[in-house]
Amino acid sequence: MDDIRSPSRRALLFGHVPAASSPAACRPPWSKSEPEFLAACTRCDACVRACPEQVLLRGADGLPRFEAHAGECTFCGDCVAACGNGAFEPARDPPWTLVAGVADTCLSAQGVVCASCREVCPASAIRVPPGARGAATVDPETCTGCGACVVPCPVDAIALHHAPAMEAVA
Ligand code: SF4
Ligand code: SF4
Numbered sequence: 001m002d003d004i005r006s007p008s009r010r011a012l013l014f015g016h017v018p019a020a021s022s023p024a025a026c027r028p029p030w031s032k033s034e035p036e037f038l039a040a041c042t043r044c045d046a047c048v049r050a051c052p053e054q055v056l057l058r059g060a061d062g063l064p065r066f067e068a069h070a071g072e073c074t075f076c077g078d079c080v081a082a083c084g085n086g087a088f089e090p091a092r093d094p095p096w097t098l099v100a101g102v103a104d105t106c107l108s109a110q111g112v113v114c115a116s117c118r119e120v121c122p123a124s125a126i127r128v129p130p131g132a133r134g135a136a137t138v139d140p141e142t143c144t145g146c147g148a149c150v151v152p153c154p155v156d157a158i159a160l161h162h163a164p165a166m167e168a169v170a
């Protein structure tokens with residue numbers, strides 16, 4: 001997951017991140033640390049094929065990556081079960097350090113009523129000020145990083161990032 005830039009903790013706490021800090025890729029949930037993952041993964045595609053949501057893609061380097069623009073991770077664990085090479089840590093909680101952040105391009109920050117992200121969030125982690133009086137915000141303590149809110153946003157204002165406070169335990 002070393003190719004994901006991390007916004008400041010202050011930005012995450014307020015659920016705001018600049019659009020330019022959108023992550024390029026990340027590993028599946030419960031993946032071991034990047035060095036361990038690279039050592040264990042044989043690029044066999046077993047996890048990619050096992051994902052019922054089809055949110056795991058084979059990258060140009062042959063490694064699996066989670067793509068939130070493809071849909072939502074339901075944390076079913078099928079990718080972990082499919083791996084026979086020890087690339088995952090299934091007992092780890094939480095399964096990854098991803099959380100969602102909202103860019104200033106959020107329609108609600110521009111005075112346009114919208115709550116598409118809030119309506120689809122399975123964790124009820126998103127708040128949208130009434131009357132379009134500000135951008136949507138994400139509670140990083142509640143957000144699971146599932147990515148369900150990414151596709152429904154009409155202006156692509158939501159991206160996933162690693163939570164700085166959780167990096168030490170990942
Ligand atoms: S936990 Fe399930 S939905 Fe999420 S990436 Fe793995 S197989 Fe796909
Ligand atoms: S990533 Fe998932 S849990 Fe987090 S705010 Fe978006 S929909 Fe909710």
Ligand code: SF4
Pocket residue numbers: 102105106107108109114115116117118128135136152153154155156157158
């Ligand atoms: S769906 Fe996008 S534009 Fe609408 S409130 Fe959420 S972040 Fe803002």
